[in-house]
Amino acid sequence: MNRLSNKVALISGGARGIGEYTARLFVKEGATVIIGDKDLSRCEKTIKELEKEGYDCSALLLDVTKESDWIDAISHIESKYNKLDILVNNAGIYSTIPIEETPLDDFNSVISVNLTGLFLGTKHSIPALRKAGGGSIVNLSSTAGLVGNSGSGAYGASKGGVRSFTKYTAVQHAVENIRANSIHPGPIETDMLADKFSDLESRSASESKIPMGRIGTAKEVAMAILFLASDESSYITGAELTIDGGLTAK
Template sequence: MTGPRLAGKVALITGATGGIGAATAELFAREGARLMITDVAEGPLRELASTIEALGAEVAAARLDVSSVREWQEVIGLVRERFGRLNVLVNLAGIVDWPGIEDTAEDAWDRVIDVNQKGTWLGMKAAMPLLRASGNASVINTSSVLGIVGSGAAAAYQASKGAVRLLSKTAAVEYARQGVRVNSVHPGVIATPMIQELLDEQGDQQPDIQRTPMRRAGRAEEVAPAYLFLACDDSSFVTGAEFVIDGGLTAY
């Protein structure tokens, strides 16, 4: 009988209080990881830390705006001080803006790119020295099905998630011989706080759900196991890959 799949590993998760973030953090805790959880929402972050502690896992929590170089440096310093190493980086923090090309405001464009695209790059840049030093590390970046196919809307979001897809691939090539694997996860329509208002308004008639062969939204608990697989040593020969979890949306 094997033990916990993340025993002895230290993982840093951004956007940890979102639906997928919380599900991933709790799953990692049950699988033996020591966790640094981060988010800009400090109240929910404290609540999540308490939940993880109740699972018997070691956890530290810190506010992190992923678009800030200074805050990334501070969080990595906390990881080094508290845990002494880092094995897994999960870039989950993200925001969405729905308008298309002409209706997207410049400041909204900049904010989405700063969080989703720049934040992913800054996270890898800040964490890479600790990840390389571990000798066996995994970076898991969060893209989207909208980083693979077009929707005719959400211009800034799609641009940022497409960038995360290729940023992950080039990082995978760069660090393949340095003990760091880099992969991307591409969720489809998942019932999380980010899109819950939209789902409440449109229900199963939401266009992307109608395009999904399973005809339903996914659950965060159905996405978290992909992060677990990529974080643990079961995926030791997997790098530069795209993990699509979309109920068949991109199968057409």
């Protein structure tokens, strides 16, 4: 039995990395998947490949910072698929600039994609999830949303905001059977951190801080997203799940 049979899922930032892996996993578990990303050409490559394998998926242009893009995306999904059951707020950008050196524009753009984009997605998906009789929102935060670190305060602030916003969503919509949970990955092998990890010294410095001694994979994050998106987690809402090889357990 597929774990997401008859579910319609929208994944933001699904053109690559964790979002792309999640889209591939969701279709294999029986979901109809819509990938929304600002890099539409990269989404279309994945879609063509999955369609060839007989899976039900499509892509749409979505800049998560634009409210009109979210309104158009949800209305397109409702008219084409009649419902929405799952939203994965995954789109994100990274920053490593230390607080003192961060230009205001950089701070604002990290908040705008990672936090405002997630707020807009949640706001405009809730009516559709309600109409479907309930649903699941999975928000990508980070260990940076739980603990402090060197580097960018903007990234940490955006991901801390995601953690808290998720709990507000969970509390306000529990009665409608709309669940919301946050995922907190540690360092994961994707293009987002490719520059950082191409430097072997920096890679082994990161790995040495992780009790399991290695960087995580997109698959390991996607498996947790799948669990929280599926009905297997039907009594879990407002929770935060770390996927970090023990990094924040110390």
